[in-house]
Amino acid sequence: MLQDKPAETAQGQGEGASPLLVLRDVGKSFSNGVAALRAVNLTIREGDFLSLLGPSGCGKSTALRLIAGLSTPTTGVIDWRGTGLKGSADIGFVFQEPTLLPWASVFDNIWLPLRLRGVSRAKASPVIREMIERVRLTGFEEAMPRELSGGMKMRVSIARGLVTKPRLLLMDEPFAALDEITRFRLNNDLLELWQDERFTVVFVTHSVFESVFLSNRIVVMAARPGRVFREIAVDAPYPRDEVFRTSSAYAALCREASGVLGEAITLGGSVHGDH
Amino acid sequence: MAITEPKAVPLDPEEARRLRAIRAERVGRWILPVAIMLLAVWFWDRICVWNEIPRYILPRPGEVLETLYTDAGLLFGSLLTTLRITFLGLLLAVLGGVGLAVLFAQSKWVEMSFFPFAVILQVTPIVAVFPLINIYVDNQTAKLLLCAWIVAFFPILSNTTLGLNSVDRNLVDLFRLNGATRWQELWHLRLPAAMPYFLGGLKIAGGLSLIGAVVAEFVAGSSGQSSGLASRIIEAGYRLNAPRLFAALILISFTGIVIFLMMTLISHLVLRRWHESALKQDR
Ligand SMILES: Nc1ncnc2c1ncn2[C@@H]1O[C@H](COP(=O)(O)OP(=O)(O)O)[C@@H](O)[C@H]1O
Ligand SMILES: [Mg+2]
Numbered sequence: 220m221l222q223d224k225p226a227e228t229a230q231g232q233g234e235g236a237s238p239l240l241v242l243r244d245v246g247k248s249f250s251n252g253v254a255a256l257r258a259v260n261l262t263i264r265e266g267d268f269l270s271l272l273g274p275s276g277c278g279k280s281t282a283l284r285l286i287a288g289l290s291t292p293t294t295g296v297i298d299w300r301g302t303g304l305k306g307s308a309d310i311g312f313v314f315q316e317p318t319l320l321p322w323a324s325v326f327d328n329i330w331l332p333l334r335l336r337g338v339s340r341a342k343a344s345p346v347i348r349e350m351i352e353r354v355r356l357t358g359f360e361e362a363m364p365r366e367l368s369g370g371m372k373m374r375v376s377i378a379r380g381l382v383t384k385p386r387l388l389l390m391d392e393p394f395a396a397l398d399e400i401t402r403f404r405l406n407n408d409l410l411e412l413w414q415d416e417r418f419t420v421v422f423v424t425h426s427v428f429e430s431v432f433l434s435n436r437i438v439v440m441a442a443r444p445g446r447v448f449r450e451i452a453v454d455a456p457y458p459r460d461e462v463f464r465t466s467s468a469y470a471a472l473c474r475e476a477s478g479v480l481g482e483a484i485t486l487g488g489s490v491h492g493d494h
Numbered sequence: 495m496a497i498t499e500p501k502a503v504p505l506d507p508e509e510a511r512r513l514r515a516i517r518a519e520r521v522g523r524w525i526l527p528v529a530i531m532l533l534a535v536w537f538w539d540r541i542c543v544w545n546e547i548p549r550y551i552l553p554r555p556g557e558v559l560e561t562l563y564t565d566a567g568l569l570f571g572s573l574l575t576t577l578r579i580t581f582l583g584l585l586l587a588v589l590g591g592v593g594l595a596v597l598f599a600q601s602k603w604v605e606m607s608f609f610p611f612a613v614i615l616q617v618t619p620i621v622a623v624f625p626l627i628n629i630y631v632d633n634q635t636a637k638l639l640l641c642a643w644i645v646a647f648f649p650i651l652s653n654t655t656l657g658l659n660s661v662d663r664n665l666v667d668l669f670r671l672n673g674a675t676r677w678q679e680l681w682h683l684r685l686p687a688a689m690p691y692f693l694g695g696l697k698i699a700g701g702l703s704l705i706g707a708v709v710a711e712f713v714a715g716s717s718g719q720s721s722g723l724a725s726r727i728i729e730a731g732y733r734l735n736a737p738r739l740f741a742a743l744i745l746i747s748f749t750g751i752v753i754f755l756m757m758t759l760i761s762h763l764v765l766r767r768w769h770e771s772a773l774k775q776d777r
Pocket of ligand 1: 249250251253254255273274275276277278279280281282445
């Protein structure tokens with residue numbers, strides 16, 4: 220599963236990295252007449268931590284589902300550059316809710332993606348234990364989801380998303396329902412995982428602060444119809460930690476992103492009339 | 495982890511009152527019904543004595559108990575017959591109900607086509623259908639089983655169908671994303687998700703199956719050769735043997751209670767590790 224990961228990927232420095240996935244003129248309209256996305260052009264590069272930032276209803280979830288292959292675009296194409304790998308096999312998905320199997324232990328929940336691929340419990344065990352350690356849940360292998368806090372459940376969900384060693388991790392507002400302290404901690408741990416494992420992330424959020432802290436690219440989206448409004452490059456170097464979170468550079472970037480998001484929202488609102 | 499035992503800390507008056515109320519309620523839950531029951535039995539006995547009611551109209555509780563003992567061979571033999579029909583009927587109801595529900599879950603079209611038939615079968619009173627069964631089925635046991643099955647399978651079918659369909663959409667997506675086959679989705683996702691619903695249906699079906707078995711025997715009773723508790727009741731009724739009639743009745747309702755408790759226990763054992771309905775203390 221690990222074999223063909225290009226080791227030379229310059230993480231967090233988009234310019235030199237090779238494209239993993241290209242969305243070309245992608246649009247999605249639903250049968251109820253809602254144009255969730257229109258003419259989205261976006262190149263996701265190997266090693267990116269890309270945030271989709273936008274008001275609710277601007278098609279962020281729709282975009283993720285299209286990328287995951289859970290839904291097909293009405294117009295345009297999603298072009299997979301990565302070694303002919305088609306969609307889902309190489310994708311991890313983390314939802315806004317932890318969506319764990321309530322009848323299965325932490326261990327078995329993380330096993331699920333491998334189990335569905337026919338990997339036995341014993342064979343999967345080393346990888347699962349490693350993932351449990353990586354998300355700092357050692358000792359909770361046999362705990363049931365209902366015994367865990369919200370943050371811990373989300374850790375299980377992340378471990379489950381990463382247990383197949385996917386090249387692309389899609390996350391749909393994964394921390395939106397958590398309290399701030401838990402969210403900060405999970406942000407730090409997620410970044411650490413990302414730097415160690417070198418997967419690509421597309422991270423949906425409506426939090427400016429979160430997107431600036433985590434990503435090297437922020438794609439701001441506007442609503443009605445959902446579209447890419449502007450892209451912001453976040454040049455701050457990794458690793459990012461609490462020092463970065465309190466730095467003036469971070470504050471400046473947040474201000475910039477907030478401004479762009481504000482513009483995107485007013486723009487979305489002004490089109491509201493002809494909806 | 496999340497579940498912690500209450501610690502022995504000094505309590506303020508309000509908390510102490512709350513704790514006392516909880517304890518009192520816990521004891522009262524058992525003591526009260528038992529006390530009322532005993533009182534009612536005592537009152538029943540007194541009514542017989544005060545009004546000098548003859549035993550073939552209303553026997554005294556003691557006489558009923560005595561009959562339960564003296565006629566034990568006959569009554570418990572009949573109970574066994576009734577139990578056999580009840581549990582076989584329930585087993586068939588589980589197999590049929592779950593089997594059909596799984597079939598329905600394979601396609602909306604199958605469900606739309608066949609569910610109405612299940613409803614028709616359910617809403618038609620079994621007593622009215624029985625004469626037909628009597629004509630078409632020869633074997634006595636098969637007749638009774640069929641009745642018990644018809645009465646008991648519907649709650650299992652409808653509950654399990656509901657359960658199989660009420661799966662978290664995101665989980666379905668996750669399974670699809672990981673290339674799960676239909677079979678894997680059924681086995682690893684839909685069936686476990688349907689478990690609480692199925693067990694709820696089972697709880698109802700257990701009681702219904704007993705009702706089905708007894709009712710069927712009642713209706714079939716006139717045609718002869720059955721030997722379950724229902725025919726004991728009919729027989730005792732003809733002979734004005736009220737003590738035996740009461741004894742048989744008590745056995746039936748006692749059986750119903752035991753079946754209900756059994757199903758509740760099964761449900762608790764299966765769900766206790768994960769399902770909210772099995773959570774009592776915490777929260
Ligand atoms: N399956 C669907 N059918 C119809 N409309 C949908 C569907 N999914 C999403 N939409 C609509 O598409 C728009 C974008 O939705 P979504 O992608 O969920 O936005 P976001 O995740 O940014 O909040 C919304 O107006 C939503 O109501
Ligand atoms: Mg969304």
